[in-house]
Amino acid sequence: MTGIKDVARELEMSTATVSRALRGLPGVSDETRQRVQRTAKQLGYVPSPGAAGLASGRTRTVAVVVPFVTRWFFASVVQGAEEVLREGGYDLLLYNLAGSGAARHRVFEGGRLTKRVDAVLVLSLQPTDDELTRLTALGRPVTFVGADVPGWSTVRIDDEAAACTATGHLVELGHRRIAYVGGPGELDVTAPNAREAGYRGTLRSAGLAHDPSLEVDGGFTLPGGIDAGRRLLDRPDRPTAIFAASDEMAIGVLRAARELGLRVPHDVSVVGIDDHELAGFFDLTTVAQPVVEQGRLAARLVLDALAPGAAKGGWHPAQVILPTTLLARGSTGPPPTA
């Protein structure tokens, strides 16, 4: 296995120069640099990230902690992050929390990340105090996606505002009995609370009564949405509109409506959040959020923080809030004129 030393010997120069030349550092004449690059390629030299990491303290690797890789939303964020990280010469270490319940604990605990990565991306998790302590102890840039963590770098949408947009859309259409499908979901993810708050706030400011029985748990999954939809729609005083806190649940609600022979939007309107890849397919009205872009941005944020000079150059955590847009499709309309 040819190393930097072999290249140096071949060229009769020091390993220091070879290292500098190969990494594009200043202090090397153009001619030398080119000779080094040529010989390195010729000898089939491949740098050893492990050794470089040992010596420099930088691993050129970023950890991405994700609740459920299999969910479209998270997978898309990961895709965006991977894109930017690889572009920037960083590797992406994936930590999936689904499956074993202890996984979440294990990732943050015991400093498993400590000497392994230069930065961490945490997706949609509301970190516990303990986790924040450990992340602080890491002493490395951390960016949260889809969570509001004061004092830390975050990339997200305004979940409450998005919920307001969705609910407001229904209010404007004339609905007065609007149900909410949300729920905590499995891991402690951030969005639910904010979206619920947006829903309630909008009802209040519209002067509509808040009926707790119209708030049901959909577990943020499609089957959960079906269940929730059935419960809400299979009752005499059923709502005329349903706001589901995620498109997956909204699609479930659509399904439930169809099962019960209700026409959408004639009998019941449904709106979601996300603009899931299938939302258009189901003609679902939704509040779209940029997904891949959040991953890209978050990656860019940690890359900036990692850039030479960021530490001294007065780098500080950034809060990026991306805009959302109402996509009014066919699943919403005025309430039935009973």
Next chain:
Amino acid sequence: MTGIKDVARELEMSTATVSRALRGLPGVSDETRQRVQRTAKQLGYVPSPGAAGLASGRTRTVAVVVPFVTRWFFASVVQGAEEVLREGGYDLLLYNLAGSGAARHRVFEGGRLTKRVDAVLVLSLQPTDDELTRLTALGRPVTFVGADVPGWSTVRIDDEAAACTATGHLVELGHRRIAYVGGPGELDVTAPNAREAGYRGTLRSAGLAHDPSLEVDGGFTLPGGIDAGRRLLDRPDRPTAIFAASDEMAIGVLRAARELGLRVPHDVSVVGIDDHELAGFFDLTTVAQPVVEQGRLAARLVLDALAPGAAKGGWHPAQVILPTTLLARGSTGPPPTA
């Protein structure tokens, strides 16, 4: 940052013993081992994988190369692999090929993986000769998922057989004009060819005419499936049944059928492959394959190959072919009795 040396000094023993004790190697008395473990934890010692890798040549990291993380199938395989790898103490380095077209080339080229990972998992890609050469040059265990690569470890289903099952199901129901929605898809993925072969073979052995105009490209995506469905169903001599080589495309076909006012399965039957998480939702008949399990198995395979003693202990590549099952749901039935 406390290292192994600090632990050794604290206990007044050699770093060698500490290392052995911490890694569970033999040659350490139980008492010593316990003392070491206690002190290590107490000092907050965290091992440095980089240093360990440098010294041992093993990085305890596995690369997973995936065409599109955002696709349910691949995300699920990744999930399965992650589970097993983490369990085995390995990290998972994710390489997503979607997005930039050069990504695929870049991963295998230039030995980027060479000193970075102990093993590689390649999902659903049909490797080129060049890629195989490079993977061989790696000198590390490689396992392919969803591809048939003679001489290498593979975990997959029998795609041709699965296609036969699907097509055969339609034949048995009495269909005689059966269309196929497939196509190469974006990256050079394995499954398409085998599934097409299964479709054709079944037609042939059933003595049915092979009509090339009934084979259309669905690009292995949902929109592609809609398109394909429209083209097939919006013609006078439309088929009475459609076999789509993936559930995503099959769902698209269902959509196209509904658009055209055709009832499923009364007017047209549709069958897919995968048992996608939404297949049940759409009441789609499909040939189910274990997805997460393929990821788990592949991970287990490389872990076995990596296990101490595997190299000398006569380890050799394994071909695992997992069974598929026909899930006859509501999207298939006898042909219309025109």
Next chain:
DNA sequence: CCGGTTCGCGGGAGCGCTCCCACGATGACG
């Protein structure tokens, strides 16, 4: 009682880089 194992442990040489410091050569400047 003695030679040979076995067991537990220590010493220390790397692994392949990075980075600090030093050094000579060159050019600018008063």
Next chain:
DNA sequence: CGTCATCGTGGGAGCGCTCCCGCGAACCGG
């Protein structure tokens, strides 16, 4: 013409581990 930056380069000490080898003590059988 001497002084002092500046530039390109070399030397070499680590980074934090692993692993080979060696050593003494305990043990065991004849």
